[in-house]
Amino acid sequence: MSKTKKTGAGHYEILFIIPNKFTEDEAKKISVKIEKIINDDGGKVTFSEFWGKKKLAYKIKNNEYGYYSLCEFDLTKENLAKIDKDLRLSTEILRHQIVIKKTKTEEELKREEVIRAKIDSKKEKVAKEEKIAEKKEYKKEESLTSAQKVKTVKSADLKDLDEKLEGILNADDLI
Numbered sequence: 001m002s003k004t005k006k007t008g009a010g011h012y013e014i015l016f017i018i019p020n021k022f023t024e025d026e027a028k029k030i031s032v033k034i035e036k037i038i039n040d041d042g043g044k045v046t047f048s049e050f051w052g053k054k055k056l057a058y059k060i061k062n063n064e065y066g067y068y069s070l071c072e073f074d075l076t077k078e079n080l081a082k083i084d085k086d087l088r089l090s091t092e093i094l095r096h097q098i099v100i101k102k103t104k105t106e107e108e109l110k111r112e113e114v115i116r117a118k119i120d121s122k123k124e125k126v127a128k129e130e131k132i133a134e135k136k137e138y139k140k141e142e143s144l145t146s147a148q149k150v151k152t153v154k155s156a157d158l159k160d161l162d163e164k165l166e167g168i169l170n171a172d173d174l175i
Contacts, residue, residue: 011074012075013100014087015071016087016094020053020066020067034071041082043074043083048070053066
C-alpha cells in the first residue's frame with residue numbers, strides 16, 4: 001500500500017486583492033479573468049463573490065485600499081500550483097491566499113439553515129420589543145401636561161441663564 005495522498009480534485013477557496021489603481025469595473029473584469037484562468041486549468045468555479053473596495057490593514061505597495069474578491073473552486077493539486085504561480089507573477093493582484101475548503105454535506109447545510117432561522121427570529125423579536133418600548137416612551141411623553149413641559153423647559157433655561165450671567169459678571173475684561 002502506498003502512502004500517497006488522494007489524487008482527486010480538491011475543493012479550494014481563494015481570496016485575492018486587486019489594487020486601487022483600477023476602477024471597480026476593471027476590478028470586476030480582473031476577477032472574471034482569474035475565474036477564467038481557473039476554468040482553463042481544469043478547475044470548476046462553484047462560488048464567486050466580489051466584495052468591493054475596502055481599506056487594507058496596512059499599505060501594500062503604496063496602496064491603502066483594494067478590491068476584494070472571493071472564489072471557491074474544485075481543482076487537482078497539480079494545477080493548483082500552476083494557478084498559484086500565475087497569481088504570484090500577476091501585476092494585477094496585490095495579494096492572494098488559497099486555502100483548502102471543506103465541502104459541506106447536506107446534513108450540515110440543513111443544520112446551518114436551522115441555526116440561521118433561529119437567529120433571524122430572535123432578531124425580529126428584539127426589534128419588536130424595542131418598538132414597543134419606544135411607543136411606551138412616546139406615550140409617556142405625550143401624557144405630560146403642557147404645564148409640566150413648560151416648567152421643565154423654564155427651569156433648564158433659568159439655570160443656563162444664571163450660569164451665563166455669572167460667567168459674564170466674573171470676567172476680568174468687562175471694560
